[in-house]
Every structure is written in C-alpha cells, then in structure tokens.
Amino acid sequence: MTRLKVTTPSDREIAMTRVFDAPRELVFAAHTKPDLVKRWLLGPPGWSLPVCEIDLRVGGKYRWVWRNDSDGTTMGMGGVYREIVAPERLVATERFDEAWYPGEALNTLILVETNGRTTLTQTMRYESKDARDAVMKSGMEKGVEASYDRLAQLLAATPAAR
C-alpha cells in the first residue's frame, strides 16, 4: 500500500494521492453512498459523522455534519455536485458552516484503476492563495494548540518535582 502523499501543486491548491487495493467502483461508492461514507470519513479519533446527506446529481447538494462524541461539538459543511462521471471523477463545491477560510473550495476526486488497484487523487482548489494559506495556517495553529493541550495534560498528570 503506498503512503498518502500531500502536496501543494499550485498556490491555490492542496492535493492528496493514495492507492487503494480495490476496484474504483468500490472507491467511488465509498465516497458517494451515505451509509458507506459514514464508516470511514470521520476525521480525528472521537468524532463521528451522524449527518451525511448526498443528492448525487449534477446541481444536487450534499451536507455532512461531524460530531465530537465526548463534548458534543459539531462541525458542518456542504456543497453542490458540479460533475459526476462514475466511477472516475467527482467534482463538488465545499463550504464550511463556520468559515475558516474565505469563499468556497472546489474539490475534484479522480480515480484511476490499474490491475484492480485504484489511485485516488483529491485536489482542493481554494478561491485565492489567501484562502489556501488560511487553511494551512489554521492547521498549523490547531496543531500547535493540540501540542499545548497535551503538554497541559502531561503537566497536570505529573506530580510537581520537589
């Protein structure tokens, strides 16, 4: 299994590539059937995807809401399908309820099958370089925040050295 690669192919994009040991019909289904999407697209540990609505038509909408099962925090997003070429290509807009980057992003999923294995490429194109950088910085800040949280926990759990 190849490792997931994350790259920034242009100043407005973030792209991910990974190989799956399955035909692309199944990979496509796992991205477009709500009962399947709910099984894997969960994000960090402790989160679930209780709302997963998909109207798989060009111009049809999708809406997903994640929930942190320990504190009840939710995070919602949705968009509109722009292009659907099953099982090889899916293009949809993306906008989060609580905007953490300006404007809308355009997500393109491309599935290429070779000998029963599927190479997935998912590209997120943001409206501007500023929006893309906002996504990257927000990730950085969250990462730094998470490290501080871990440090705080560690300090709380460690008896003061005397």
Add this chain to the structure above:
Amino acid sequence: MYNRRLDATFAALADSTRRAILTRLAAGEASVAELARPFAMSQPAISKHLKVLERAGLIRRGREAQRRPRRLEPKRLGEATAWLERYRQLWEGNYRRLDALLQELKTKETK
C-alpha cells in the same frame, strides 16, 4: 511572531521558481550563477527570489567571499512541512478505515 514568520514562509513557498530553487539546494549548496543556469532567468531575477527565501529564513548565505553559495535552512522548512504532515496523518486515519471498508465490500462482492 510565530504566525508572521509562517506567513513569510508560506508566501516564499507559493512560487514555483522558489520551490525549484529549494529543491536544487536540497541537493547541496550553490552559487547565484549556478542557481540561475537551469532557469530562463537573469541573475538579478534569481537574486530577487533568493532575497525572498532569505527573508523567510528558508536559506542562508555561505561565508566564502567569492561564491557566496546559498544553503538550505532545513529548520524553517520543517515548520511549514509539519502542517502537511499533520494533515496527512488526519487523512491517513480516514483512508485506513476506507481500506478496511473496501476489503469488506470486496469480500461481499465475491460471495
């Protein structure tokens, strides 16, 4: 302070010529003339890109007076790529679950 530094780093990384310069420097230090050669660009144009990379702390100048070779400063680049690594880990978690789901679907299909 940390964020302003990251702004400069990401701004510097947003240009394909500058990324190509960093890739070249990853293979070893090089003078301005050596860096300019593979690009269809004048030395002053390359120098401008080098200044942006220097200000972002991504490269530094060597001490040899004549050549003043540029070197990669790996620490700063590491701060920027740390984000990509965290993002990668988040998605790798998703995709591991997808691997398991696909195996299950494949088994069902062949039954």
